[in-house]
Amino acid sequence: MQNKGWRIILTLVLAVNVGVIVFLVMGSANSTEPAVVNVAETAKFKSVDIPDSVSFAGEPMPLHRFDVRESLDRELLVNSYFHSQTLRLIKLAPRYFSVIEPILEEKGIPDDFKYLAVAESGLNPSAISPARAIGFWQFMQGTARDYGLEVSNEVDERYHVEKATYAACDYLLDAYEKYGSWTLVAASYNAGMRGIDRQLERQKADDYYNLLLVTETGRYVFRIAALKLILENPAAYNLIVPEEEKYPIIPTKEIEVTGPVLDFADFSHAHDINYKLLKDFNPWLRQAYLTNSLGKTYTIKIPQLN
Structure with a gap:
């Protein structure tokens, strides 16, 4: 009996859904308002123009x-x-x-x-x-x-x-x-x-x-x-x-180093920047220190961010 009852309920639900769909379709067909469909404009790619002289x-x-x-x-x-x-x-x-x-x-x-x-x-x-x-x-x-x-x-x-x-x-x-x-x-x-x-x-x-x-x-x-x-x-x-x-030009000041630098993290903090920025502006420094045993003069750039 329970199974028979569920079959009756499901049949009624399906009938109602079909009726709603038919109503919507007929209503749309009889409407005087045109349907509005939003379709993204198709991207268009074209050849590039070649100048007359290069x-x-x-x-x-x-x-x-x-x-x-x-x-x-x-x-x-x-x-x-x-x-x-x-x-x-x-x-x-x-x-x-x-x-x-x-x-x-x-x-x-x-x-x-x-x-x-x-x-x-x-x-x-x-x-x-x-x-x-x-x-x-x-x-x-x-x-x-x-x-x-x-x-x-x-x-x-x-x-x-x-x-x-x-x-x-x-x-x-x-x-x-x-x-x-x-x-x-x-x-x-x-x-x-x-x-x-x-x-x-x-x-x-x-x-x-x-x-x-x-x-x-x-x-x-x-x-x-x-x-x-x-x-x-x-x-x-x-x-x-x-x-x-466009990316801005970042002003810098230059610091001359003529001896060793034991720790560039300490060096950067002493000049009010972090280690990352020091290395970003001076990628030629390949270690976290500089022994500079020959006493060369190196110029290190310090970005001025304020």
């Missing part, structure tokens, strides 16, 4: 050639649609360009080479590649020492933005003396001068755009040029970053 370090890119044009197009697409990274680069650029632009000018290096640093490290002073190239300008250990940077267990100046920029400028000047072409200079920064020399001789060429190179170097100058175009005019690539959202 130059790198004052040297024109031969865009009349299909292979050159398509190579630039590839890098513009990759970097303009890599939204999170490219937006972050736009935010970071004022902070680091303010440091490296005066050094490039002082050393007689075209300003466009600041975009080489973007391509190399993503404006990360602590960047480390799988090949163990390190820092803003991605120096290998041997090359860093060749160009006067200190690389030791306690101090690694590949992480020092200013000093590494001066060293990079010296390399670029040496390469320009060899090639007389800033485009080839940029390519040599990626492949090495020996690598570029070998390909110029093998292929009987004298121009970057006529060389068959490994993929990374073959894309390298185009990537730099694409980053230049995007960072110079982000809005043209639908990347909008208001000025107030």
Whole structure:
């Protein structure tokens, strides 16, 4: 009897539900008001526009050639649609360009080479590649020492933005003396001068755009040029970053150290900052101490946050 009663109740419930559904459908059909459906607008992606002319370090890119044009197009697409990274680069650029632009000018290096640093490290002073190239300008250990940077267990100046920029400028000047072409200079920064020399001789060429190179170097100058175009005019690539959202330039004061530092945590607290900030602004200090047995003079930056 109980089972029979439950079957009757369930039948009634189902009948009521069906009746409600029929009522709603009929009511909707007879209504004079149109149904409102909220559908999110479909995202639209389009090709990027390639300028009529593009130059790198004052040297024109031969865009009349299909292979050159398509190579630039590839890098513009990759970097303009890599939204999170490219937006972050736009935010970071004022902070680091303010440091490296005066050094490039002082050393007689075209300003466009600041975009080489973007391509190399993503404006990360602590960047480390799988090949163990390190820092803003991605120096290998041997090359860093060749160009006067200190690389030791306690101090690694590949992480020092200013000093590494001066060293990079010296390399670029040496390469320009060899090639007389800033485009080839940029390519040599990626492949090495020996690598570029070998390909110029093998292929009987004298121009970057006529060389068959490994993929990374073959894309390298185009990537730099694409980053230049995007960072110079982000809005043209639908990347909008208001000025107030760009990362600020943090003022610093400089403290000269001529002897050992027993504990950088104590040192940082003595200068009213924490250990993390000390290392953020001085990533070239690789340990929590500095023995400085040779009595060198090191300049440590202290951020001024007040």
